[in-house]
Amino acid sequence: MNTIAPPPSARTAGAPSGHPSGDKRFKILEVFIKRQQQRQDALIEVLHKAQELFGYLDDGLLWFIAHGLRLPPSRVYGVATFYHFFKLKPQGAHTCVVCMGTACYVKGAHRILEALEQAAGIRAGGTTPDGRLSLLTARCIGACGLAPAVVYDDAVAALQTPESALERVKGWLNHGAG
Amino acid sequence: MVLAELQEIKERELAARKKVLITCCLAAGCMSSAGKQVKEALDRAVQAAGLDHDVEVRGVGCLRLCCEGPLVHVDPPGVLYQKVRPEDAASLVGTLSGGATAVQTADRTSPFFTRQLPIVLENCGRVDPERLESYIAHDGYLALRHVLRELSPAEVIAEITKSGLRGRGGAGYPTGLKWATVAKTASAKKYVICNADEGDPGAFMDRSVLESDPHRVLEGMSIAAYAVGADQGYIYVRAEYPLAIARLQTAIRQAKQFGLLGSGILESPFHFNVDIRIGAGAFVCGEETALMASIEGRRGQPRPRPPYPAESGLFGQPTLINNVETFANVPPILRRGAAWFASIGTERSKGTKVFALAGKIRRTGLIEVPMGIPLRTIVEDMGGGAPDGGRIKAVQTGGPSGGCIPAEHLDTPVDYESLTRLGSIMGSGGMIVMDERDNMVDVARFFMEFCMDESCGKCIPCRAGTVQMHELLRKILARRATARDLTTLEELCDLVKNTSLCGLGQTAPNPVLSTLRFFRREYLDLLQPEPWKAPAAAASSEPAP
Numbered sequence: 001m002n003t004i005a006p007p008p009s010a011r012t013a014g015a016p017s018g019h020p021s022g023d024k025r026f027k028i029l030e031v032f033i034k035r036q037q038q039r040q041d042a043l044i045e046v047l048h049k050a051q052e053l054f055g056y057l058d059d060g061l062l063w064f065i066a067h068g069l070r071l072p073p074s075r076v077y078g079v080a081t082f083y084h085f086f087k088l089k090p091q092g093a094h095t096c097v098v099c100m101g102t103a104c105y106v107k108g109a110h111r112i113l114e115a116l117e118q119a120a121g122i123r124a125g126g127t128t129p130d131g132r133l134s135l136l137t138a139r140c141i142g143a144c145g146l147a148p149a150v151v152y153d154d155a156v157a158a159l160q161t162p163e164s165a166l167e168r169v170k171g172w173l174n175h176g177a178g
Numbered sequence: 179m180v181l182a183e184l185q186e187i188k189e190r191e192l193a194a195r196k197k198v199l200i201t202c203c204l205a206a207g208c209m210s211s212a213g214k215q216v217k218e219a220l221d222r223a224v225q226a227a228g229l230d231h232d233v234e235v236r237g238v239g240c241l242r243l244c245c246e247g248p249l250v251h252v253d254p255p256g257v258l259y260q261k262v263r264p265e266d267a268a269s270l271v272g273t274l275s276g277g278a279t280a281v282q283t284a285d286r287t288s289p290f291f292t293r294q295l296p297i298v299l300e301n302c303g304r305v306d307p308e309r310l311e312s313y314i315a316h317d318g319y320l321a322l323r324h325v326l327r328e329l330s331p332a333e334v335i336a337e338i339t340k341s342g343l344r345g346r347g348g349a350g351y352p353t354g355l356k357w358a359t360v361a362k363t364a365s366a367k368k369y370v371i372c373n374a375d376e377g378d379p380g381a382f383m384d385r386s387v388l389e390s391d392p393h394r395v396l397e398g399m400s401i402a403a404y405a406v407g408a409d410q411g412y413i414y415v416r417a418e419y420p421l422a423i424a425r426l427q428t429a430i431r432q433a434k435q436f437g438l439l440g441s442g443i444l445e446s447p448f449h450f451n452v453d454i455r456i457g458a459g460a461f462v463c464g465e466e467t468a469l470m471a472s473i474e475g476r477r478g479q480p481r482p483r484p485p486y487p488a489e490s491g492l493f494g495q496p497t498l499i500n501n502v503e504t505f506a507n508v509p510p511i512l513r514r515g516a517a518w519f520a521s522i523g524t525e526r527s528k529g530t531k532v533f534a535l536a537g538k539i540r541r542t543g544l545i546e547v548p549m550g551i552p553l554r555t556i557v558e559d560m561g562g563g564a565p566d567g568g569r570i571k572a573v574q575t576g577g578p579s580g581g582c583i584p585a586e587h588l589d590t591p592v593d594y595e596s597l598t599r600l601g602s603i604m605g606s607g608g609m610i611v612m613d614e615r616d617n618m619v620d621v622a623r624f625f626m627e628f629c630m631d632e633s634c635g636k637c638i639p640c641r642a643g644t645v646q647m648h649e650l651l652r653k654i655l656a657r658r659a660t661a662r663d664l665t666t667l668e669e670l671c672d673l674v675k676n677t678s679l680c681g682l683g684q685t686a687p688n689p690v691l692s693t694l695r696f697f698r699r700e701y702l703d704l705l706q707p708e709p710w711k712a713p714a715a716a717a718s719s720e721p722a723p
Contacts, residue, residue: 041493043475044458048417075476082477082634083458085417101379102574102610103536105624139461139628141418142382144536144608145207145244145543156210158247 019064025053026064033068040069043079047086056087084139092127092134094172096165097151101140104148108161112148113137115162120173133172180445181323184314191315196234198274200224201251201303204237205389206382206421207244207543212264216248219267227271239390241303242291243284244543251303258284289559290541295522297530298506299546302390307425310432313393319438321509322397325404326446329512334405335361338508341516342528347373347464347501348576348605349681350527350594356498359488360406363496368408370399371492371499373469374415374422377461378577379628381608383532384502386544388415388422391506392429396439396452398505401512403450406498411452414469417459426454461578461632465680466491466499468634479636480680501606503532523549527593537574537610540565547592554588557611568613572696576605578625578632579685581692582618601692603685618697619704622690623651629686640683643674647690654701660708664701668694 019026032049036042046065051057057080066073080086098104098113113124116135120128127134143149146158150165157168202208202217220235241249246260250270259270259281269279296302306312313319325334339354360368372395376384388395399411415423430452433439441449455473462468463478470492472478491497507529511519520528527549533556536542540562547556557563557573564570572582581602583590590596594604612621630644650667653659671687671694678684694701 039475041473041475044472045456045475048456048458079475079477083460085457085459102577102608102624103380103542105379106537106610106612106616106621138418139377139459139632140379140381142206142376142385143210143244144380144382144534144610146210146247147536147542149210156206158207158210 029053029064030068033065038069040071043069043071043076044083047076047080051086056090058088089127090131093132094153094169095134095136095151096153096169096172097136097138097141098124098165099141099143099147099149099151100137101142101144101147103144104140107147109148112150112160112162112165116165116169119166119169128173133169184319184323187311187314188317191311197232198229198234199253200233200235200270201238201241201253202235203239203241203247203249203303205240205386207240208247208249209421211247213248215264216250216262216267219264220250220270223267223271226268227275229271229274233271233274236306237308238304239302239307240299240386240544242294242543242545243541245541246282246284249284256286258286260284288541289555290543290545290562293551293555293560294546295530295548296546297510297519297522298387298394298503298532299390299544300510301394302386302544305391305393307390307392308428310393310429310436310438313391317513318393318509319397319444321512322400322438323444325401325512326444326448331361331405331407334401334512337512337516338405341511341519342523342526343504343507343511343519344527344594345501346503346507346531346606348579348603350604353500353504356488356500357402357405359486360408360496360498363489365496367410367493367495368406369492369495369497370403370406370408370411371466371469371473371497372399372411372413372502372505373464373466373499374413374419374502375457375464375469376416376419376502376606377464377632378579378606378608380534380536380574380577380610381606382534383544383607385419385422386534387502387506387532388419389425392422392425393433394506394509395426395502396429396433398508399452400439400443400450401508402498402500402505404448406496408498409450411450412455412473412492413452414455414457414463414473416457423454423456430454460634461628462634462680462682465682468680469499470497477634479634480682482679503607524591524593526595531592531604531607533607533609535561535609535611538564538568538570538613538616539611549593550591552589552591553583556592556609557588561611564611564613568615570611571614571616572612572618574602574610574612574621574689575608576603576685576688577608578628579603579681579688580605581688582612582621582696583692584696587696601688601695603688617655618693618700619651619655622693623648623655625689626651626686629682633682633686637677637679637683639674639677640679640686643670643678643683644686646670647674647687651690654704657704657706659704660706662708664705 062076066076124137150160224233248262250259250262266281301316335357343353344350460478463472465480468478468480487497530546532546572584574582626648630648633640635641675687
């Protein structure tokens with residue numbers, strides 16, 4: 001699973017021209033790559049754009065980018081796996097990011113995380129089997145003055161407790177089904 | 179643009195000022211407690227009261243006292259309201275016509291505000307970060323104009339050297355010396371990089387500067403580029419700071435429109451461009467060589483130095499790399515003179531330092547204090563001490579590269595040398611207060627886990643050493659370790675510190691070393707007796723034959 005398998009169609013294709021799947025997002029990405037004048041140092045920018053479009057980076061997408069920037073797939077895969085920000089697996093419909101910065105940690109962020117892990121039945125970094133919720137941790141989101149902080153679907157909530165966090169994600173957890 | 183035009187913008191901006199200015203904090207802290215909704219509600223309330231002509235509602239950067247957010251400042255009469263809810267908007271606007279409000283006000287006479295000395299943050303909370311005109315109205319870009327018109331690059335460097343400014347990223351390298359080294363290299367292409375990859379957990383100073391006053395950083399970078407002879411700049415920002423990125427993008431666009439970036443800046447032959455590079459969540463990218471690798475689109479792994487970036491940096495060219503706060507200090511130094519700056523602070527640490535005060539303390543938020551201020555003044559007077567009757571046990575500075583300063587050393591002045599003597603570092607400015615309930619061994623483990631996860635894996639001492647040290651700390655915490663494990667831990671600290679490739683590994687043992695130095699008892703209390711010593715102990719208690 002740690003190799004990039006080129007999609008069958010890409011093996012024979014020359015310079016990428018859209019994507020055989022007909023997905024318009026590939027076209028947008030291709031234009032973006034062209035706008036960077038195919039500079040290889042734009043790889044991280046391109047990965048950001050790809051993740052913004054697709055939500056995560058799967059093997060076919062990484063292959064497409066490698067091809068577009070004329071980089072070895074190993075280099076693209078190496079960079080995508082090096083940085084925490086890039087996701088190689090699909091994320092849940094909702095995300096819940098617990099800040100584990102120092103200020104949040106000394107104010108009990110680990111207790112919030114434990115409570116959420118238990119309620120969702122997943123570990124940090126995982127997604128519930130029904131794909132409804134991804135539970136993540138962050139190094140520090142810079143809201144230290146209001147620790148502990150949790151980010152629910154891009155909205156930062158301050159001064160959280162295990163109870164308030166559980167209350168917030170209750171609707172996203174499908175009990176009994178998972 | 180010429181001086182007259184700058185002045186015209188300033189005058190127009192000041193003339194357009196309405197009678198009452200309501201500023202709403204829209205920095206990260208207040209944003210996370212509905213600050214944006216408060217501003218929108220105030221906008222509506224002002225309109226409903228028919229006061230649009232007299233009252234301006236302005237979203238600004240950090241108003242400092244994060245723990246009491248969202249904060250709203252009404253001037254006149256100059257009152258800071260705290261914990262404002264959107265539904266309070268009408269009553270706040272009502273106070274302008276003599277009404278009363280139940281909203282709490284913050285005590286502006288408290289030491290939290292009075293002990294601050296804003297230089298880097300002088301505009302923070304005053305200018306509108308999304309309007310260049312607002313920055314110009316507060317003397318923005320005057321320093322750049324002065325530099326381009328009246329000073330040679332060598333004179334700019336001399337001024338910065340004379341001011342005694344040192345790098346605010348943590349290590350404290352003299353800024354003037356760094357600039358001079360880059361200026362000396364003979365190369366047609368040079369780069370200026372602003373390091374805004376604020377990765378230390380518990381630090382949000384750079385973020386506040388970028389979100390509150392982005393033009394100040396651009397102006398500082400332009401002055402630096404002129405001094406060292408660079409024509410291209412990069413700002414490397416964390417992807418975790420979307421608001422800072424958006425505001426920087428706006429600021430760069432506006433500066434280009436006004437001819438303050440691009441070619442022929444302020445009608446001089448000087449040209450300079452700035453691009454933003456967005457990080458992707460790797461702490462090691464705060465290290466300069468790793469950061470440059472990341473800008474080049476590669477894995478953020480450091481490389482051995484020398485050659486230093488000043489000789490061979492980004493794309494193999496001479497590169498000047500400074501932190502956000504360092505650049506933010508540059509315009510005021512050139513506007514007000516090196517002697518003024520050098521008069522603040524201590525003998526070897528000049529100027530001020532911004533700290534993000536957080537943890538077990540009553541008043542959390544952003545502070546800027548003169549160098550040399552005792553730590554006690556910061557945590558007890560300004561921060562108000564520990565909440566809920568707790569007692570302060572230690573203050574952590576420098577994040578995962580720093581250490582814990584115990585309560586008995588609170589009278590230490592805050593400057594580069596004093597903190598280093600105590601086994602900590604100034605760091606980028608995160609200051610986390612811990613109370614008696616915090617277990618220092620667990621704190622050391624927390625930071626070691628951080629370094630273990632963030633190690634880039636290039637050099638073995640850091641890659642393998644941090645894992646082993648983390649394991650040993652866990653073993654100690656689980657009460658399964660013996661004195662021999664503690665010895666191994668100390669040996670490993672020494673090894674990793676002295677043999678790692680970059681700053682991440684070299685400083686990773688610091689939290690362990692500093693807690694061992696001041697809180698050794700806590701480690702010893704968790705140790706188990708060594709099994710092979712037990713029978714010997716029993717034997718020695720028997721009467722001698």
